[in-house]
Amino acid sequence: KxxxxxxxxxxxxxFISNIYPSDVKKTTDSFDSISSxxxxxxxxxxxxxxxxxxxIWISVSxxxxxxxxxxxxxxxxxxxEDITERITIQQELIRAKEKAExxxxxxxxxxxxxxxxxxxPLNTIVGFSxxxxxxDIETEDKNNYINIIRHxxxxxxxxxxxxxxxAKIDAEQLSVDxxxxxxxxxxxxxxxxxxxxxxxxxxxFEVKTMLAKGKDVLLTDQSKLKEIMNSLLNNAxxxxxxxxxxxxxxxxxxxxxxxxxxxxTGIGIPDEHKDKIFNRFFQVNLNTEGTxxxxxxxxxxxxxxxxxxxxxxxLSEGSTFYVELPFNEF
Numbered sequence: 358k359x360x361x362x363x364x365x366x367x368x369x370x371x372f373i374s375n376i377y378p379s380d381v382k383k384t385t386d387s388f389d390s391i392s393s394x395x396x397x398x399x400x401x402x403x404x405x406x407x408x409x410x411x412x413i414w415i416s417v418s419x420x421x422x423x424x425x426x427x428x429x430x431x432x433x434x435x436x437x438e439d440i441t442e443r444i445t446i447q448q449e450l451i452r453a454k455e456k457a458e459x460x461x462x463x464x465x466x467x468x469x470x471x472x473x474x475x476x477x478p479l480n481t482i483v484g485f486s487x488x489x490x491x492x493d494i495e496t497e498d499k500n501n502y503i504n505i506i507r508h509x510x511x512x513x514x515x516x517x518x519x520x521x522x523x524a525k526i527d528a529e530q531l532s533v534d535x536x537x538x539x540x541x542x543x544x545x546x547x548x549x550x551x552x553x554x555x556x557x558x559x560x561x562f563e564v565k566t567m568l569a570k571g572k573d574v575l576l577t578d579q580s581k582l583k584e585i586m587n588s589l590l591n592n593a594x595x596x597x598x599x600x601x602x603x604x605x606x607x608x609x610x611x612x613x614x615x616x617x618x619x620x621x622t623g624i625g626i627p628d629e630h631k632d633k634i635f636n637r638f639f640q641v642n643l644n645t646e647g648t649x650x651x652x653x654x655x656x657x658x659x660x661x662x663x664x665x666x667x668x669x670x671x672l673s674e675g676s677t678f679y680v681e682l683p684f685n686e687f
């Protein structure tokens with residue numbers, strides 16, 4: 358009934374005025390083909406403005422059973438059907454298909470890139486290991502070769518660890534062991550490690566804590582939290598070449614949350630990538646070290662800890678990643 362309601366005395370005009378504006382032309386063109394006598398049947402799908410439900414989809418099927426002497430429609434049989442649910446499901450299936458195709462493309466590109474990332478350090482390890490067998494090698498060169506082998510070995514181990522972790526996440530084999538731990542000690546442990554980073558001569562590295570010793574107690578899985586924060590710090594150093602990186606935490610007493618964060622002045626994240634960075638197989642820059650699984654793994658670990666991870670970022674200005682966890686003063 359609502360389709361024929363309106364301010365016009367002509368039902369047909371009211372019907373047209375209730376059609377969604379961008380669908381009016383194609384719908385009236387279909388109706389014109391019946392009015393002009395070109396055909397006696399019509400099937401059309403279009404959107405209309407429902408007075409309570411907003412925009413809905415309907416299907417119209419019309420059969421002209423009689424025409425007057427001038428050929429104008431005189432009698433018809435028509436069917437109006439609400440197809441909103443069907444159209445919604447179709448659109449969801451299309452989006453799911455597109456998402457699956459994109460994921461498949463990303464997976465193929467990712468696997469090819471992973472093969473390269475594993476092969477390259479392995480070739481380096483083999484090459485410099487062979488050089489170490491030479492008898493006339495000098496001590497300084499020998500130490501340099503050993504450092505290179507150590508660095509690339511750690512890189513391969515990190516790649517393998519990430520792939521094992523993502524497999525465990527898929528198989529739901531990751532578990533948590535929650536115990537009390539000190540947020541200050543966790544921050545201090547991470548800061549001591551990253552103070553030796555080769556970039557700290559160009560980047561200012563700061564640590565900020567909020568609570569006194571004994572008041573900073575978290576009930577969580579310390580090893581998994583450390584893995585999360587280590588991944589965020591690793592990304593910060595990877596994508597920051599100058600400026601500052603800050604590691605710390607603060608308390609939201611109202612919601613009883615502790616928010617740990619890593620803030621940098623690095624390259625930032627483009628707007629078009631912000632909704633993808635937690636996606637598996639997605640890397641903003643395929644040429645950087647690592648698997649690109651760090652944020653995916655971190656997000657899964659944060660969920661296991663009953664927390665959430667989120668970020669703020671501006672291109673060319675930097676990023677801040679937050680890990681929010683339940684916090685009750687002991």
